[in-house]
Amino acid sequence: MSNFSERKRLAKNKRQQAGLATLIGGLMLGLSPAAFAAGTPANTTVTNSYMLDYTAGGVAQNTVSNVDDAVTFTVDRVVDLTVTALGDEIVVPGAVDQDLIFSVANMGNDLQAYKLRVMNHASDDFDVSNVQILTALDDGDGVFEPGADDGNFSVLDGEAITDDLPTDGLIWVTIRSSIPSGRGIDSGAVGDVTLIAETLEPSTSSSPHSPIIVRDAEGTDRTDTWLADTSGTAFEMAKQGDHSATNSFQIDMPQLTASAEFRVHHQDGIECENLVGPSMEGYAIPGACVEYTYIFRNSADVTTAENINFTNTLDTTLKFAMADMSGFNGGTIEMPSFEEDCGLTDCNIAISDAALAAGDVATLTIRALLK
Numbered sequence: 001m002s003n004f005s006e007r008k009r010l011a012k013n014k015r016q017q018a019g020l021a022t023l024i025g026g027l028m029l030g031l032s033p034a035a036f037a038a039g040t041p042a043n044t045t046v047t048n049s050y051m052l053d054y055t056a057g058g059v060a061q062n063t064v065s066n067v068d069d070a071v072t073f074t075v076d077r078v079v080d081l082t083v084t085a086l087g088d089e090i091v092v093p094g095a096v097d098q099d100l101i102f103s104v105a106n107m108g109n110d111l112q113a114y115k116l117r118v119m120n121h122a123s124d125d126f127d128v129s130n131v132q133i134l135t136a137l138d139d140g141d142g143v144f145e146p147g148a149d150d151g152n153f154s155v156l157d158g159e160a161i162t163d164d165l166p167t168d169g170l171i172w173v174t175i176r177s178s179i180p181s182g183r184g185i186d187s188g189a190v191g192d193v194t195l196i197a198e199t200l201e202p203s204t205s206s207s208p209h210s211p212i213i214v215r216d217a218e219g220t221d222r223t224d225t226w227l228a229d230t231s232g233t234a235f236e237m238a239k240q241g242d243h244s245a246t247n248s249f250q251i252d253m254p255q256l257t258a259s260a261e262f263r264v265h266h267q268d269g270i271e272c273e274n275l276v277g278p279s280m281e282g283y284a285i286p287g288a289c290v291e292y293t294y295i296f297r298n299s300a301d302v303t304t305a306e307n308i309n310f311t312n313t314l315d316t317t318l319k320f321a322m323a324d325m326s327g328f329n330g331g332t333i334e335m336p337s338f339e340e341d342c343g344l345t346d347c348n349i350a351i352s353d354a355a356l357a358a359g360d361v362a363t364l365t366i367r368a369l370l371k
């Protein structure tokens, strides 16, 4: 019999014998091909019996057996869990409701609940605030699908105790918090956040949600508890029924700069509206076509600069010729009409609600005629 079949058989036996709590756990596990990674469930009764046949003088003797007094023992409880951090997040200073995702897996052989705690690190660049903990129970495939197969995240209020988690069960945890702003909260700053999960007795136990009771029962027919957890961070130690992992928020500020270039395109004002061919260098004499080029750069690593608004007002000594923007994502541009006299009307060239991706460069070119 394969290990899996054996486990299925044990699960079946268990379902026949167990109380309601383990019954539910057993049914859930029975649906998953990855069930019982932690081995035989706690409280399972393991029975060993024998039958002995022999003959004497060619005559078969009565079978000797212990089936009515079989050797049995009860499988002890293994408490083990793993907290995993599922990746850092890039944020901007002052951002609210920023999420770090973790998972908590029950690697033991019994139903457990977990108390969740969040720790800010002291030796990094900033601490998060307004911390909320949200959880969503995985549907058994280990694939992150909150909002779909894994249901929606819901906030854990109060002591932040999870639902009961069966053997091999996985719960997704979101730590939602606010990022500070101000001095030192600049590109490259890091805020480390650790999630600690402490194993509790399940809600169905006689001491629901109490810290793990490390039973050390005498004899073989009662259940002991073995703490098998390791240490994930310095916030907890091995064999204490807890585990932890650290995720980071990393600051990336959209750093938008604008620089201006000026030149006299053509002293005779030729082609000032529609430049054809290579640009010329001319004298800044009345009638000349002058050109302003604004260069916008976003030096962030990943964060797009959004809601960019920019206005340039031409001097009263000019007449507007043309304006053109390129390199932005979206946005609109408003400008005066051709040859509008900026001494009579304000010549505003305005970009509204544009965006510039990280690392990108955009330009605004304006040409005007010197009166």
Ligand SMILES: [Ca+2]
Binding pocket: 120, 121, 122, 123, 124, 125, 126, 127, 128, 191, 192
């Ligand atoms: Ca910190």
Ligand SMILES: [Ca+2]
Binding pocket: 138, 139, 140, 141, 142, 143, 144, 145, 149, 150
């Ligand atoms: Ca899933």
Ligand SMILES: [Ca+2]
Binding pocket: 229, 230, 231, 232, 236, 237, 238, 239, 240, 241, 242, 243
């Ligand atoms: Ca530990």
